[in-house]
Amino acid sequence: xxxxxxxxxxxxxxxxxxxxxxxxxxxxxxxxxxxxxxxxxxxxxxxxxxxxxxxxxxxxxxxxxxxxxxxxxxxxxxxxxxxxxxxxxxxxxxxxxxxxxxxxxxxxxxxx
Amino acid sequence: xxxxxxxxxxxxxxxxxxxxxxxxxxxxxxxxxxxxxxxxxxxxxxxxxxxxxxxxxxxxxxxxxxxxxxxxxxxxxxxxxxxxxxxxxxxxxxxxxxxxxxxxxxxxxxxxxxxxxx
Numbered sequence: 001x002x003x004x005x006x007x008x009x010x011x012x013x014x015x016x017x018x019x020x021x022x023x024x025x026x027x028x029x030x031x032x033x034x035x036x037x038x039x040x041x042x043x044x045x046x047x048x049x050x051x052x053x054x055x056x057x058x059x060x061x062x063x064x065x066x067x068x069x070x071x072x073x074x075x076x077x078x079x080x081x082x083x084x085x086x087x088x089x090x091x092x093x094x095x096x097x098x099x100x101x102x103x104x105x106x107x108x109x110x111x112x
Numbered sequence: 113x114x115x116x117x118x119x120x121x122x123x124x125x126x127x128x129x130x131x132x133x134x135x136x137x138x139x140x141x142x143x144x145x146x147x148x149x150x151x152x153x154x155x156x157x158x159x160x161x162x163x164x165x166x167x168x169x170x171x172x173x174x175x176x177x178x179x180x181x182x183x184x185x186x187x188x189x190x191x192x193x194x195x196x197x198x199x200x201x202x203x204x205x206x207x208x209x210x211x212x213x214x215x216x217x218x219x220x221x222x223x224x225x226x227x228x229x230x
Contacts, residue, residue, distance in 0.1 A: 033219070035221075041200050044221070045218040088154075099160070099168065100157065102154035105154055
């Protein structure tokens with residue numbers, strides 16, 4: 001079993017729909033990241049959470065440390081939101097550096 | 113400037129070639145990372161440098177040789193690679209804890225180098 005599990009693996013929705021992607025982890029963490037990767041490679045960090053909730057534009061991320069669970073929500077989804085969304089947990093810090101453990105990613109497709 | 117740059121964008125090499133990937137950032141980050149990503153898989157950590165010293169090597173074969181010549185630059189030297197090493201190689205950086213960094217800091221990723229080994 002992976003340390004970080006995401007669901008669903010694939011998600012197709014219509015433009016305007018409310019999207020939820022879930023992430024569960026089984027280990028102690030210091031922080032959780034939500035990342036976005038478009039076709040072609042580049043990864044963009046959307047959120048870094050250690051507690052509570054964060055909002056940026058149409059994106060909302062929440063984390064429940066006790067339940068070891070995080071969700072990423074997209075409101076009023078748009079075709080440009082189509083990408084792979086990756087949950088990554090920060091496992092430990094060695095000599096000041098982060099070690100991230102990644103989920104398998106959720107491939108989101110928003111149809112017009 | 114919150115950019116991590118990587119060169120080249122694409123690289124095709126034979127199994128006997130020697131090549132290098134380059135990563136650069138000017139955000140003052142003293143932690144830098146190399147990741148390997150196969151198609152439809154998440155990134156896998158390869159190496160971590162902290163304050164220009166190698167702090168994590170995730171049991172990477174010796175045909176991959178990292179180098180951090182200064183605080184802005186990270187190289188990955190490639191030699192005698194195998195076709196299965198074909199992948200997207202991503203570089204990232206972050207502020208290190210104890211060096212001005214905080215729990216709220218994130219990693220910044222470069223666009224990657226897509227490597228094909230023939």
